[in-house]
Amino acid sequence: MRNPSFDSGTDERAGADNLRVPLRQLQAGGHDTILQDLRLRIHRKLIDTLDLTKVSNLETERVKVEIRRILEDMVMAEALPLSRADRDRLAIEVHHEVFGLGPLETLMKDPEISDILVNSHDRIFVERFGKLEKTDVRFRDDAHLMQIIERIVTRVGRRVDESSPMVDARLADGSRVNAIIPPLALDGPVLSIRRFGLDRLTINDLIQFNSLPPQIAEVAAACVKSRLNIIVSGGTGAGKTTLLNCLSNYIPENERIVTIEDSAELKLQQEHVVRLETRPANIEGQGAVTQRDLVRNALRMRPDRIVIGDVRGGEALDMMQAMNTGHDGSISTVHANSARDAISRLETMMLMAGISLPERALREQIASAVDVIVQLTRLSDGSRKLVEFSEVTGMEGNTITTQMIFKFEQTGVENGKVMGDFVAMGVMPSFMDRLERHGFRIPNTHFLPLALGGKRRAI
Numbered sequence: 001m002r003n004p005s006f007d008s009g010t011d012e013r014a015g016a017d018n019l020r021v022p023l024r025q026l027q028a029g030g031h032d033t034i035l036q037d038l039r040l041r042i043h044r045k046l047i048d049t050l051d052l053t054k055v056s057n058l059e060t061e062r063v064k065v066e067i068r069r070i071l072e073d074m075v076m077a078e079a080l081p082l083s084r085a086d087r088d089r090l091a092i093e094v095h096h097e098v099f100g101l102g103p104l105e106t107l108m109k110d111p112e113i114s115d116i117l118v119n120s121h122d123r124i125f126v127e128r129f130g131k132l133e134k135t136d137v138r139f140r141d142d143a144h145l146m147q148i149i150e151r152i153v154t155r156v157g158r159r160v161d162e163s164s165p166m167v168d169a170r171l172a173d174g175s176r177v178n179a180i181i182p183p184l185a186l187d188g189p190v191l192s193i194r195r196f197g198l199d200r201l202t203i204n205d206l207i208q209f210n211s212l213p214p215q216i217a218e219v220a221a222a223c224v225k226s227r228l229n230i231i232v233s234g235g236t237g238a239g240k241t242t243l244l245n246c247l248s249n250y251i252p253e254n255e256r257i258v259t260i261e262d263s264a265e266l267k268l269q270q271e272h273v274v275r276l277e278t279r280p281a282n283i284e285g286q287g288a289v290t291q292r293d294l295v296r297n298a299l300r301m302r303p304d305r306i307v308i309g310d311v312r313g314g315e316a317l318d319m320m321q322a323m324n325t326g327h328d329g330s331i332s333t334v335h336a337n338s339a340r341d342a343i344s345r346l347e348t349m350m351l352m353a354g355i356s357l358p359e360r361a362l363r364e365q366i367a368s369a370v371d372v373i374v375q376l377t378r379l380s381d382g383s384r385k386l387v388e389f390s391e392v393t394g395m396e397g398n399t400i401t402t403q404m405i406f407k408f409e410q411t412g413v414e415n416g417k418v419m420g421d422f423v424a425m426g427v428m429p430s431f432m433d434r435l436e437r438h439g440f441r442i443p444n445t446h447f448l449p450l451a452l453g454g455k456r457r458a459i
Contacts, residue, residue: 067094102148103137108175108195115237118191121145130382142188149179149189163283168263176263194237200267203246211239212386213422215446216406219389219429222440223372224250227305227329228431233342234376239384240333241265241309243376247331251305255329258298260291261309274301291315292353295322308332314353316346323369339373339390343400346370360398367392367400371431379410379418386422391429403427405447424449 068091075087096105107116107126115127121139125132139145153160153169160167165184169177176194203217212220223230224247232247234240248268251257258274259266266275276298281288291308292315298306299322306322308315311332323330336342343366350362375388389406405427410420426449435442 116193120188145189221250222435226438228371229323230331230372232333233336238376238378255304258303259307260294306330316349317353320365320369367395381418
């Protein structure tokens with residue numbers, strides 16, 4: 001007797017003629033092409049046979065057994081020329097269709113892939129080691145892609161439709177998802193997934209990847225422990241969130257941390273962490289909660305440190321005020337191309353708060369609040385590096401002054417790989433006294449610009 005949970009009322013024999021492949025056709029050649037077409041049609045038949053509204057509430061193992069049973073029945077009834085390997089693959093694909101991300105599941109399991117970019121249902125690209133490449137993976141059609149997008153966003157309590165055609169979400173593993181659909185996307189739904197590794201990276205991993213040298217890592221760790229306010233700046237995909245996660249490891253366990261994000265990505269390991277996430281407006285345009293709302297609320301939560309995943313708007317003003325009123329040791333990320341650009345962006349975003357303040361007052365807030373700016377860049381070979389470590393030193397007239405402590409000097413490109421050295425600029429940071437008061441003594445040799453022979457010393 002059939003299990004009603006898996007029977008949608010359709011006859012498994014219906015459409016049998018569409019699934020049969022004459023033996024003479026196989027003998028004539030093109031076996032792989034025919035089997036590929038068979039897989040697609042059987043895949044659709046299995047999806048139509050399953051009652052997805054009921055199957056999603058059942059145990060995973062039970063669903064796997066039923067999928068296998070339905071597949072075997074179809075193979076026997078239609079005398080389909082499928083090997084055991086083909087049957088196993090079909091069963092896995094259907095399981096992914098029911099519970100996972102459909103065709104994208106195979107890409108999600110590849111640890112080398114950092115980004116999955118679905119430009120349309122039949123054009124899917126991935127990024128491996130900083131380089132984009134096209135894949136053979138594809139969805140059946142736009143409706144199939146929309147089904148997967150809706151599954152992703154509904155799991156985190158968000159929605160995507162014509163009235164709200166753009167959405168940010170996240171997957172269970174923390175990967176960041178952005179989707180945009182027609183009418184804004186002219187060629188069909190578009191999906192972008194920024195993946196985060198299952199194994200959380202540490203500063204030692206970044207040192208091994210040559211993203212930064214041990215000396216800069218030591219100085220950065222001391223800055224975090226000594227409660228300096230740090231801005232991590234860089235372009236899209238430069239590794240800002242990764243570095244912020246690494247730096248957060250140095251926050252003491254006995255401090256209360258409040259994280260604020262548009263889409264939760266941070267993975268702090270401390271026990272005393274409160275995670276806050278923004279909320280978009282509902283279908284009536286009501287109920288939106290912005291990062292600025294969360295920053296102001298966080299100030300009432302007795303935080304020792306406030307960590308903002310990505311400063312994008314008026315919350316910059318509230319963040320600067322928090323840093324200046326006893327919440328030192330905070331860390332945030334900003335999109336910018338250099339340390340100087342990061343300061344200009346902070347000033348612009350503070351103006352977005354809608355409060356009319358003199359230009360000098362805004363700059364004094366920034367100069368007083370921010371201690372260190374760490375600039376990251378993704379280079380032409382796909383590698384991500386810390387290219388500038390600067391200190392904000394104060395004001396001269398109406399200008400915020402900074403001094404570069406370390407930088408990465410590119411010397412050329414060999415076989416497609418960027419060559420260069422991390423260099424100390426020979427400047428002793430003014431925050432050294434503060435580090436010493438907290439018990440950290442950084443060797444002066446870390447900041448010396450010259451080595452034997454009078455050459456600039458590469459760290």
